Amino acid sequence: MKTDNRPAVVLLSGGQDSTTCLYWAIDAGYGPIHALGFDYGQRHRVELEQAAKIAKLAGAGYAVLPLPTLAAIGDSALIGPGDVGAIDRAGLPSSFVPGRNLLFLTAAAAYAYKLGAHTLVGGMCETDYSGYPDCRRETLDALEQAIRLGMEYEIEIVTPLMRLSKRQTVELAHGLPGCWDALALTLTCYEGERPGCGKCPACLLRAKGFAEAGHPDPAAEPAQ
């Protein structure tokens, strides 16, 4: 399917889920597609580089918006009680900033407004990330409403992975034209390694998904 009158903004982090969403959006007939990344002080800036490569491979536009606000808020934990690596009252690392996806999506909506796009696509998933309440569909429904009212502009937040397990996400990606090659470029590892370290929680979760789907991970080969 090829269209050029259903513009969409796809939040692209350079990871497996957002890359799958990018190809899902292409397959679903959205276009032109504007991939959007955020420079929020992530530990591994290589994510942004991989995202740029993935967007290029997909034939999508790509922009990066600066969002140092999160790091500034996270650092504010250092001026209050608590040390780096400390755990706050909710059992989360003290550098954790709640509502990260609310900020990403609101900024993405403003970007979409400027482009005349009415669709945001994001890899939020409540199946594997139940500890992150800003990934839940109920949260995104409320945010959609706030954005619609606050911008007087119709925005839909589409989340194709919301109710999929990691295995199902791998199966979805496997069936999307071009997506498998792009997955080879994705970065998941908390240590910023490609191929992943194989030991961190993100690597383990990713490996589990591919194993359950019965496909070898295309990224588990020498870095491209």
Add this chain to the structure above:
Amino acid sequence: MKTDNRPAVVLLSGGQDSTTCLYWAIDAGYGPIHALGFDYGQRHRVELEQAAKIAKLAGAGYAVLPLPTLAAIGDSALIGPGDVGAIDRAGLPSSFVPGRNLLFLTAAAAYAYKLGAHTLVGGMCETDYSGYPDCRRETLDALEQAIRLGMEYEIEIVTPLMRLSKRQTVELAHGLPGCWDALALTLTCYEGERPGCGKCPACLLRAKGFAEAGHPDPAAEPAQ
């Protein structure tokens, strides 16, 4: 009234409305109070300096969060070159940054979470700014819901000026202990002048409010 167990984050731009809100919050018994500004690339950085002076005068904390995202997205006349009076395709002033208050409030909520505060106070007002849909109470109610769900944290967005005219806001400020002195430090002018240029729409609106309330503007004197 003096309390130290009702912490609140007050969005403080250095203007008349947010300064009135700061003193409203003190008078309403909130405390400690954390005034919060955003460095979003505003044309007049003197706003941040005035806000710092006002917070100090009020005995409140003050922090500034970087938010260059808006400037990166936007083509607003207020945050870049352009004609302040121009109208964009949606019939809104070109100074309108879609979702600006959504971003400010979401970031402020994350900051409040870090501080253990459950109250945000903002000068949003739908009486005089009906062209700005992110100032409306209905929008803020939806955002409150998105934040509560997305952070799993109770947040209320308090907007004391929401249904006041400019005249009523001046009258409110006049009755708040200490507020009048602080108003002398505020900056409203689109040209960044203190005292204001007296000609821009913001100066004219401000002057109208003071005239209708029958009080001389304390800022209409040599800059402090």
